[in-house]
Amino acid sequence: MSFARWKRIHKPVWHSDIPEAPLPAKVRKRHQWLHQHIAYDQWRIRHTRSKAAKRRLRRLIAGHRREIARIHAAYAAPASSSPGSTSTGSASTAVIPPPQPNAPEAGFAFFQHGVASGDPLPDRVVIWTRVTPAADATPASGLGPSATVLWHVALDAGFTSMVGSGSFVTTADRDHTVKLDVTGLSAATTYFYRFVFQGPWRDAQVSPVGRTRTTVAADATPAGLRLGVVSCANAQAGWFSAYRHLAARDDLDVVVHLGDYLYEYAPGAYGNGYAQTDIRSHEPPEQATTLRGYRLRHAQYKRDADLAALHVRYPFITTWDDHEFADNAWRDGTTGDSADAITDWAATKAAAQRAYDEWMPIRLEGTVALGDGSTIYRRFRFGQLAELTMLDLRSYRDEQVATPTSAEVNDADRTITGADQMSFLRDGLSVTAPQWRLVGNPVMMAPLQVTSLPQSVRDLLDSLGGGAYLPETQGLNTDQWDGYTHDRSLVLDHIVDQGVRDVVFITGDIHTSWAIEVPYPVTDTLTYGLMGSTAGVEFVCPSVTSNNIKDAVPGDPTSAANLAAGTTAAAAVRAANPQIKYLDFNNHGYLVVDVTPARVQSDWWFISDRADPRATVAWGQSWATSTGTGLVHQLTEPVA
Template sequence: MFQHGIASGDPLPTAVVLWTRVSPTKEATPGSGRGPRTTVRWTVATDARMRSVVSSGTTTTTAALDHTVKVDVRGLRPATTYHYRFSVGKVTSAVGTTRTAPAPTARPARLRFGVVSCANYEAGFFSAYRHLAGHRLDAVLHLGDYLYEYATGTYAMGQANAVVRKNDPPHEIVTLSDYRRRHALYKRDPDLQALHRRVPFICTWDDHESANDAFSTGAENHDPATQGSWSARRRAAYRAYDEWMPVRLSGTAKVGDGSQIYRRFTFGRLAELSMLDLRTYRNAPGGTFTQVPNRDAASRSIAGPEQLGWLEKGLATTESQWKLVGNPVMIAPVRVPPLPNRIRDAIEDTEGLLPAEGVAYNTDQWDGYTAERRRVLEFLADHNVTDTVFLTGDIHSGWACDLPTNAGLYPLSTTVATELVCTSVTSNNLKDILGVPPRTLSTLVETAIFGANRHVRYLDFDSHGYSILDVTPARIQMDWYAISDRARKDATSQWVQSWEVPASSQRVRQAQRPSEGAA
C-alpha cells in the first residue's frame, strides 16, 4: 500500500508537511491515471509507538493527484520531535520522525542540517542518503537535482556511461505521466526512503527536475519541434514535483495551489534560511559553456526582480544571526586558465566551468548574470549585513569560498559573505569522466583554479557524498563526507574535510575535525 515510503518537510515552529503515496489497487501505478478514490488517515504522536497522539485526521486522494497525499499539520509545539504514520483501513505505513523549527524568539545553542544535491539514479546507489540518516539532524537541505530527466544510458556512470540502475520510464521524461513515474522510481529507493523517514527535508529545484540548463522560456535539453512547448513541459514537471515532494508551493501544501518555491524558514534567533529558485525567472544563458556578450547587462536576471527584492529584504531585516541562502547554482566568481584538451573537455562535461580556451565564468551560474550578483554583494556591503552564507549544489564538487565585492583585488577587497558547496550524491565528477583515480589529474585543475581565484579556499573535484552543516552562535562549519564507491549498495562513508566561518568574520578557514553530533 505504501510502496513509495513516507516523508516530512518544510518545518515551521508549529507546523510540518507530511507526505506519502498510496497504491490502492494493482492498476493504480504512478502516472497511470487509474485507481479509486482512497481515504487515508494520518496520525502524529510524541512517541515512536504512536500512543501519545497529538493530532490526527483523514484526507482523500485520487488518480488526479497520482494517489499522493500531502497534509500540512498545524498546532504543533516548536523545537519538538514528533512521530507520524499513515493508514488505509487496517494497513499502516512505517513510522516516521520529524521535527518542528524553534520558536521565532528562541535562541537554540545548535542546529544541524544535512546538505545534498545531484542524485542521478542511473549513476549509482544512494548510499550517501543512508549514511546521512545516521547523523542527528534538524533537517536536510536538498539544493536541487533531486532527480534527472534523461533517457536510460544518456547520462549514467563514468567514462563508460555505465548504467548502474535503469530509469523508469526508459525514455526522457516530458509528460506529466513521465515525471510522475520518475519521481516514483526515486521514491522506491530504500536509502532515500530511510532518510525521508528519519528527518524533514527542505528542498528547492534546480534544472534536472524539469530539463537540463532550464530557464524561463526553454532549456538546453528541450526541443520544441519534437517535445512540444516548454511551458507545457515545465507545468508537468512542477505539477509532479508538487505532488511527490513534501513542500509548500506558494505557501500551501495543497497540490495545484501555486508554483512559487522560493520561501523562507526561521530557526529562532540563530539562523534564517532563504531557499532560492534560480530557474523559473532567469533569462536564457546564451549557450551553455559559451561566452555571453552581454553577461554584464543590468537586464540579465537569474533570480528575477521580485525574488531578488524578497531576498534582500529578508537579509536586511531578519533578527536571526546567521543568514543562510539555499542557492542552487554557484555564486562565487570563477576564472580558469586554459588546460589540456582532455581535462578541459571533462570539466565542460561535468562541472560546466570551462569552455574551449579558458573563460572567466560559467554562464549557467551567477557568473553569467553578473549584474544581479554584484547587486547582491553590494547590498550586503552597503547595509552592513554580516554572517551570510550561501549553501550551494549543482556542480558535483566541494568548495569553500570567500565572497569579495571585487574578486580581482582579493584579499584586499571587502569580503561580504561566504559560500559552501556540497558534492554530488552520485552524478559524475571530474575523475569519473577522465576515468582516473582520485587525487590525480583533478589536482592539476584544482591548482589552476586556486592560482586564478584566491578567494577559493577549498576544492574537491573527486568525491561523491554529503555534507553536514553545523550552526552555533560562534561559527558555522561544513563537514564533507565521501562514500567509497557509488556503484556498490554497501558503500562506506568517511569524513574528508571541514571548513568553518567564524561569526562576524565573512571568511572561511579550515577546521581540524568534524563537528559533533553523529548518532
C-alpha cells in the same frame, strides 16, 4: 448477485474512517451501509459487460461518496488546511482496524513509496505518502478508486501520546498522493507520524512510521542548528549510499536538498563515469517530458531504500534546480543536453511542476494545495540564530548567454532571479534578520576564473555537465551567477552597503566540494587577497552520485589515474582563484553544516564508491567561518 448474498459470501469488514469521532447509531449504520455498497458496486462493475450498467453503477458510487462527504462534514472534526483532509486534535491513543488475513488484498502493499515530511515551521509540518489502493492504481496510470487514508501524529513512536489524527481523500487525479499540513504543533518538538489505509475489503495496513521535528520559536535563542545538505542524485550514475549514511546519523535538525533530486534523462544517457554506464536504468525508459514521465520518475526515486530511509528519519527543505525539468533549464526553455526531446516547453515545465508538487513534502505558493501556484522560494527561521532563504534559480532566469562577453553577462535587463525574488532575497539579507543569513543557493555565487587555466583542465571542467558549461573561448560558467553578474552585483552590493554580516551561501549543482570566500568587489579574482574584502562565504556540497571531474576521464573512475586527474585540476583551479580555499573534484557524498553563535562549520563526508550499494563513508575535510569575519579557515575534525 444480490447485496445480501454478496455480503454473506465476501463478509466485508467495516471500520469508521472518521477517527475518534462518535457517530449516532443511525448515522453509523448508514455510514457503514454506504461504504459496503461502494465495495459491492465496485465488485458489480468488474463483473458486468454492459457499458450502460457500468455508467449507472459509477453514478451510484458517486452519490454514495457525496453522502459520505456530508457525514464527514457533519461529524468529523474541523478540516485541516489541506483540501480533501479532515483532522482532529484528539490526544487519545490511535486505534488501527485489525488486519483481515483472508481479505483478497492480503499481502498487497498499499504503501509502496514510503513516507516523508518537510517544510517544518514552529507550529506545523507537511507530511506525505502515496497509497496504491488497487493493483492497477500504479503511478501515472490514472487508474484506481478514490481512497480515504487515515493519518496519525504522536509524541512517541508507539503512538500512545497522540496529538492529531485525521483522514485524507486522494484520487488518481493527484496520482494517489497524500500531502497535508499538520498544524497546532509545539515548537522545537520531535513528532512521529504514520498513515493507515483500509482496502476495499477493509484490510487495514499501516505505513512506515516517520519522524519529523518542528523548528524553534521565532524569538528562541537556540545553542545550535545542524543541517544535512545534499544535491545532484542521479540514479543512473550510482547508488544513493550518501543518503543511507546521512540517515544513520541522529544529530540533524533538517535535511536541505539544493536541487536535482531526480534526473530527467533516458536510460543510456548521463550514467556512471566516462563510459556513461547505467548502474540502474531510469523509469520510464525514455526522457521525462510529460506528466506521466515525471510521475513515474518520482515514483522510481521514492522507492529507493536509501532515500526512503532519509525521508523517514528527517524533515526535508527542498528546492528544484534544472534536472527536475530539463538540463540547463531557463524560464522559457532549455539549452542543455535534453533539449531535443522537448517539443512544448510550457507543457513540459507545467508537467514537471505538477509532479513535483504531488510527490514532494513541500508547500508551493505557501500551501499544500495542488495547482495553486509554483512559487518555491521561501524562508525558514531558526529563532534568533539563523534564517535560511531557499532560492529558485530556474523559473525566472533569462537564457544562458552563448558567447559571454562582459557586456552580455552584465546586462541589467538579464536576470537569474527575477525582480520579485531579488527583492525577496535582499529583504532577507538585512541587519535586523537573525544572526546567520544562510542562503540555499542552487548554483555557485562566487566568481570562477578559468581563462588562465591549461586547456586540459578547462576540458575537464566542461565535463561537469548540468552545472558547468565552458566552451574553449569562455572564461566563466554562464549557468551560474557568473553568467548574470548584474544580479550578483545587486546582491553583493546590498550586503556590503547595508553592513550585513555573517552571510553564508550553501550551494549545490556543480557535483564537487568547495569552501570559498566571496570576494568584494568582484573584479579580477587574481587580485583577491591583495585588495578588497568579502561579502560572505560559500560552501558547496558534492553530488550524491552525479559525475564529477575524475569521472570525466576515460577509465575506472576510482583508479589512481582518474583520481590524479581530479587532484591536478583542483590544484590548477585553486592557483587561478585565490578566493577558493578548499576544492575537491573527486568525491561524492554530503555536507553537514553546523551553526552556533560563534561560527558556521561545514564537514564534507565522502562515500567510497557510488557504484557499490554497500559503500562506506569517511570524513573528508572541515572548514568554518567565524562570526563577523567573512573568511574561512580549516579545522582538524568534524563536529561531534
